[in-house]
Amino acid sequence: MTRKNAFYAQSGGVTAVINASACGVIETARAHSDKIGTVYAGNNGIIGALREELIDTSAESADTIAALRHTPSGAFGSCRYKLKSLEQNRAEYERLIDVFKAHDIGYFFYNGGGDSADTCLKISQLSETMGYPIQAIHIPKTVDNDLPFTDNCPGFGSVAKYVAVSIREAGLDVASMCESSTKVFIMEVMGRHAGWIAAAGGLAAEVDGDAPQIILFPEIAFDKAKFLARVDECVKRYGYCAIVASEGAQYADGSFLADSGNVDAFGHKQLGGVAPTLASMVKQELGYKYHWALADYLQRAARHIASGTDVEQAYAVGKAAVEKAIEGKSGIMPTIERAASAEYRWSIGEAPLDQVANVERKMPRDYISEDGFHITDKARDYLLPLIQGEDYPPYRDGMPVYAKLKKVMTPKKLADWQ
Amino acid sequence: MTRKNAFYAQSGGVTAVINASACGVIETARAHSDKIGTVYAGNNGIIGALREELIDTSAESADTIAALRHTPSGAFGSCRYKLKSLEQNRAEYERLIDVFKAHDIGYFFYNGGGDSADTCLKISQLSETMGYPIQAIHIPKTVDNDLPFTDNCPGFGSVAKYVAVSIREAGLDVASMCESSTKVFIMEVMGRHAGWIAAAGGLAAEVDGDAPQIILFPEIAFDKAKFLARVDECVKRYGYCAIVASEGAQYADGSFLADSGNVDAFGHKQLGGVAPTLASMVKQELGYKYHWALADYLQRAARHIASGTDVEQAYAVGKAAVEKAIEGKSGIMPTIERAASAEYRWSIGEAPLDQVANVERKMPRDYISEDGFHITDKARDYLLPLIQGEDYPPYRDGMPVYAKLKKVMTPKKLADWQ
Incomplete structure (x- = not known):
């Protein structure tokens, strides 16, 4: 297996724990430096890939990366930008491949919700559609909790x-x-x-x-x-x-x-x-x-009152994404699987992206009381485990201390985009 | 010194820490049971006194009273009700005296802002104006931070x-x-x-x-x-x-x-x-x-992110109110005094209510930057100590556990009011 660099990007509305997923990705990649070289983070999400604005995460100290675990927002910048289909905008995909090629990127980790899962799916198909070998893994994130297959969505x-x-x-x-x-x-x-x-x-x-x-x-x-x-x-x-x-x-x-x-x-x-x-x-x-x-x-x-369970799961899906990539997987999303037990226990599973993308999970009707004005015990049983645990950020002078990145930009190798 | 009962009431908009003051009052009164008998809390503030709805705090366990320290809102109920002047509504004062007399109340602790300080002042004057001996002490509370004399207002x-x-x-x-x-x-x-x-x-x-x-x-x-x-x-x-x-x-x-x-x-x-x-x-x-x-x-x-300093001070002014009452004081408000030192140190002082009531402390102009859009270093020096420390409530099943009072009503001895 040839060592390849990785690209990581945050997409869509940010959350209190999306950076915990970033932390999971970067720390796990660092632990497997024989397989994964540099993790480049897109400056403002996928826009950063298109513009060749790649944040060199190797310039960040281990302490700073660790601090991402307790930092809200999208530390590398996120965006609302949906790639069109290959037929509608082939130029965008060609540009992405040019950037990936220029920076020897063989792994694509996309941290987002339903729309992003669709983008990630398209990237995972680039090997077939455009002949560029890349493994693309989607990392679930959305406060809307509407992704299918996973017990819940980090955030x-x-x-x-x-x-x-x-x-x-x-x-x-x-x-x-x-x-x-x-x-x-x-x-x-x-x-x-x-x-x-x-x-x-x-x-x-x-x-x-x-x-x-x-x-x-x-x-x-x-x-x-x-x-x-x-x-x-x-x-x-x-x-x-x-x-x-x-x-x-x-x-x-x-x-x-x-x-x-x-x-x-x-x-x-x-x-x-x-x-x-x-x-x-x-x-x-x-x-x-x-x-x-x-x-x-x-x-x-509100990272100051984040759910400890949520933080753990957000980290875990980031970590799993890298591990699954190293196992050779692509076109998938790590999921959270709830064990069928009285006590809440969870583990990491996976779902194929072609079944995840653009599928919105609605709340079951039996989670809502008959009169429509409250939740049922069934909803309570589902929800309560997800808010367990307090995971307070560190404070200095009465204020939470959140990670501040250096955001060293990788030197560009290509001409400007558009 | 004859042992007398005490009346405690919460007034005006509630805060994350007004119950910490209540906790200070009740715990300190309990520690001086030779001087102070039962602490009756007004159900919904001063309205509770007028209606003779007196919550018997002695029915609450030590644990419940201790839990008030980390419970937001007004646990006994607060109200927006301003007593008119003695000339305008003598009947209200007569009613209060009837209720105080009926329940052997010799101490009046009023926990509120500027309007409440005015009410408390009037109560403190009842010895002179109506011949009923009572010691009235105001306990500062307001998120507006606009009471004079005190370094800041709990809440x-x-x-x-x-x-x-x-x-x-x-x-x-x-x-x-x-x-x-x-x-x-x-x-x-x-x-x-x-x-x-x-x-x-x-x-x-x-x-x-x-x-x-x-x-x-x-x-x-x-x-x-x-x-x-x-x-x-x-x-x-x-x-x-x-x-x-x-x-x-x-x-x-x-x-x-x-x-x-x-x-x-x-x-x-x-x-x-x-x-x-x-x-x-x-x-x-x-x-x-x-x-x-x-x-x-x-x-x-938002008690979940309360300032540790604020909680301590709220408790301290409640405690001081009782101690000062025992010392024989009336018509005053315990204040927070900031020491003139680089490090923030504070102690409890006191201010006469006739100078506190109806005086609104504005923010000094030199706390605001020249362009009017930000704070100055002077403001920062004043404000920063007030948010120091995190004082998290206990959690059970992912949720903060707040005090639930029994609210045992003291049997009425008088006819209904109005």
């Missing part, structure tokens, strides 16, 4: 923990003030198409009356009258009502409560505004004093 | 830490995506009249280019053109711009940005919206993709 467990902890805390706050002040609190969370993140908020409710009393899922058509009746019932019964609302909450006709008309690079609608919309309804129809929060990036960046 | 340090940590994390998130996605991120924080909380966000910025690059204070008149120019400059220089905006940000004429006429899908006016207002400006005038977050209650309830 999700930490958002889940953040959301559950936050609504427990804010719920206590509202409960303590509700006699004479705010009675309805709404926390808007991410999850455009699936309610996984909103569901995680349900973990905060352990006994009747605990916050949140209501969860709004994209999977359940929003019914204004039913919603307001439930809010009113909670206020009358518990004194207050704490709500976790998915940004993807929608009416029966599929229109989003928060439709703003903006779209991102993938053509996805940009949302943000379910909470104020609901708050207005509550105020208008019920007259209750309300407050609302929109966690936005805070939730996916 | 503030933890919000400060939350805001600084959150904008550091979200800033890294935006930085890693800015090449192809969001370029401007706005985090709206509390502080209607003073920019203390927004200023704390500045602690996240240690070197040039760190988030946040811009802070908007209520103290600095908002200048749209100057703001947009600075945002544009940051995006061009750093690739992105992270902004911490106080909810109290306002124009030169004193009108709030949050009142600037945003309407939701139904045409209803949206409040609490500095962040979306700024986001719209950025989008319309500069065309940058934006995201925004509104932390709302999450920030003041």
Whole structure:
């Protein structure tokens, strides 16, 4: 086996633990320096490959790489950029091959969600389609938790923990003030198409009356009258009502409560505004004093309250990607497999990328209570293990210390792209 | 000295550490059971005294009381209720005295902000004005950090830490995506009249280019053109711009940005919206993709990332209140005194309530940089000690375990109020 260099890139929305996967990739590659040479990281994801902006990770100390494990965000830069099909933009693939060739890259590790799995699949097919030998392995990452085959997606467990902890805390706050002040609190969370993140908020409710009393899922058509009746019932019964609302909450006709008309690079609608919309309804129809929060990036960046399990799994899939590449594999994604046991145990499996790409895993209907406003015990059994463990970053002067990379750029060998 | 019972109440907006003050009060009273009998806590603050809804804290175990130290929110319930002056509503004071008399209450501990200090002052004067002997001591609490005399207000340090940590994390998130996605991120924080909380966000910025690059204070008149120019400059220089905006940000004429006429899908006016207002400006005038977050209650309830210093100080002022009462004092507020030393050292002092009540401490102008968009070293020197130390709550099954009180109500002895 000839020693080849590796390319690693982060793709799509970043998470609290995607750098833990990067850490797993780089540390494992370093441990197998007889098989893998330099790990080049794409500066801002796949864009870095196209522009030949390759961060030389060998210039980073072992301590800095280790610190990636507790650093949120995408340390090498991520991007929203989807490669077109080979037929639609052959030039992009030729450029990638030129860059890979110029830097002797034989391994491609792509750390992202569903769209990225599709890109990674196309790269894995370059041997056949373009005659360039490369092993491409996808490393799962998405707070949306919507990749198939894997028990869960690294990044999700930490958002889940953040959301559950936050609504427990804010719920206590509202409960303590509700006699004479705010009675309805709404926390808007991410999850455009699936309610996984909103569901995680349900973990905060352990006994009747605990916050949140209501969860709004994209999977359940929003019914204004039913919603307001439930809010009113909670206020009358518990004194207050704490709500976790998915940004993807929608009416029966599929229109989003928060439709703003903006779209991102993938053509996805940009949302943000379910909470104020609901708050207005509550105020208008019920007259209750309300407050609302929109966690936005805070939730996916919150490394300070990351799930220990999530950090471990994120590292493990990065490590496994390299190990599987060394075993000669390509076109696959390491997965997390849950053992069929009472206690949560997991191991690493793998799934073929051609079955992963562009498949979105929805939340099963039986994870949502019959009335559509909460999670079931089945959902709780699934979710609870994912938020186990606290993995605090180190602090200096009261602030978390996150990795700062030198980001030494590898000298370019090719002409500029485009 | 005759043994008397004590009344303790939480007032106004709650915090991550007001229960640590409650813990200090109750534990210290228990340690002096020869001087202080039962500590009755007002159910929902002073309303509980008026309604004779007295929670018997002696029914709570030592473990439960100890757990208050790491429990956010107001465990006994708080309220927004300001007593009128004696002249305006003598009946309320007579009722309070009836309740105090009926339950042999000789100590009044009131845990709140500026308005509460005023109430506490009035109670302390009941000996003179109404002939009922009572010692009233105010325990400082407010995330707004606007009480005079004390170095800082318990509750503030933890919000400060939350805001600084959150904008550091979200800033890294935006930085890693800015090449192809969001370029401007706005985090709206509390502080209607003073920019203390927004200023704390500045602690996240240690070197040039760190988030946040811009802070908007209520103290600095908002200048749209100057703001947009600075945002544009940051995006061009750093690739992105992270902004911490106080909810109290306002124009030169004193009108709030949050009142600037945003309407939701139904045409209803949206409040609490500095962040979306700024986001719209950025989008319309500069065309940058934006995201925004509104932390709302999450920030003041975030016990999971409380400042260790804040927790200690909150406990200490509760403890000191009882000790000072035992010394025979009344009409005062324990304060935190900062020693004039390079290293941060603090001790407990006291201030007379007649000078505390209704005085609002503004942030000094020299805490804000000349251009009005950031904090100065002087502000940093003041703020940094307040976020020192992590004081994590205990976790069970991945979730923080917060105190659950039995809330045993003391049997009523009087007729219902009103």
